[in-house]
Amino acid sequence: MSGHLAPNASGSRASLAALVLGGRCPCGRAGASPCPACAATARTGAPGPTPSGLDLLIAGRAYDGITREVVARVKYRNERAAIDWLVAPVVAGILARGIPLDDLTVTWAPTTDTRRRARGFDHAALLAAAVARSLGRGSRSTLRRLDPHPQTGRARSARLAGPRFVALAAVRSPVLVVDDVLTTGGTLTAAARALRAAGARTVLAACVARTDGARARAAGHARNAPEPRSGPQGGDR
Ligand SMILES: [Zn+2]
Numbered sequence: 165m166s167g168h169l170a171p172n173a174s175g176s177r178a179s180l181a182a183l184v185l186g187g188r189c190p191c192g193r194a195g196a197s198p199c200p201a202c203a204a205t206a207r208t209g210a211p212g213p214t215p216s217g218l219d220l221l222i223a224g225r226a227y228d229g230i231t232r233e234v235v236a237r238v239k240y241r242n243e244r245a246a247i248d249w250l251v252a253p254v255v256a257g258i259l260a261r262g263i264p265l266d267d268l269t270v271t272w273a274p275t276t277d278t279r280r281r282a283r284g285f286d287h288a289a290l291l292a293a294a295v296a297r298s299l300g301r302g303s304r305s306t307l308r309r310l311d312p313h314p315q316t317g318r319a320r321s322a323r324l325a326g327p328r329f330v331a332l333a334a335v336r337s338p339v340l341v342v343d344d345v346l347t348t349g350g351t352l353t354a355a356a357r358a359l360r361a362a363g364a365r366t367v368l369a370a371c372v373a374r375t376d377g378a379r380a381r382a383a384g385h386a387r388n389a390p391e392p393r394s395g396p397q398g399g400d401r
Contacts (some may be wrong), residue, residue, distance in 0.1 A: 171388075211398065215350075217360070224370070225371055252319070269364075272291065277312070291344060295342050306332055326350030329355050338368065346375070
């Protein structure tokens, strides 16, 4: 057991939190979620087109395997111990690209009011806060969601149309929108549209995971499929 709890460069804080909170990896091991062995199986690099309306997209991991399980645990069970692990590749990508951080507004595409009330939190806000914290910034709420329908479970055509957002106030600095899973890109495109309408000239986005095209198409036809272990089919919210 001690092997799974040993501090390491990327997971010591998460491991400690998991110990305190009684965390457990999706594989069943007590301690960090994910445990080092499962974390090592995560696929990085998630190629694909940049959704329209964005100047740059930074995609973290591929949305499968352990990454998919951990995203679901954050989203549906509010397991916060894994958040730093989820955002780490995105943070590294932002730093590697030399994006100026001084004027950067870090924000998120909010989920529906119904979802947020039911869960008691907005997981995208948690991810944005974690990214911002890692960059030495704060995160800020900039968008309100007008569309009451969650993206999860919608047909691909409806997902592509995206939800509707409106900015809460003028947005003038470069903006980074953080989201969990990119499937069609409809959510980020809609968020970018609202931010530009409010004055943002440069809109960057970061998603912690990205589906491949085949999985995205499958998701559009899987509305009645059984839920995976940790929750419903993921994807743009
Ligand atoms: Zn594990």
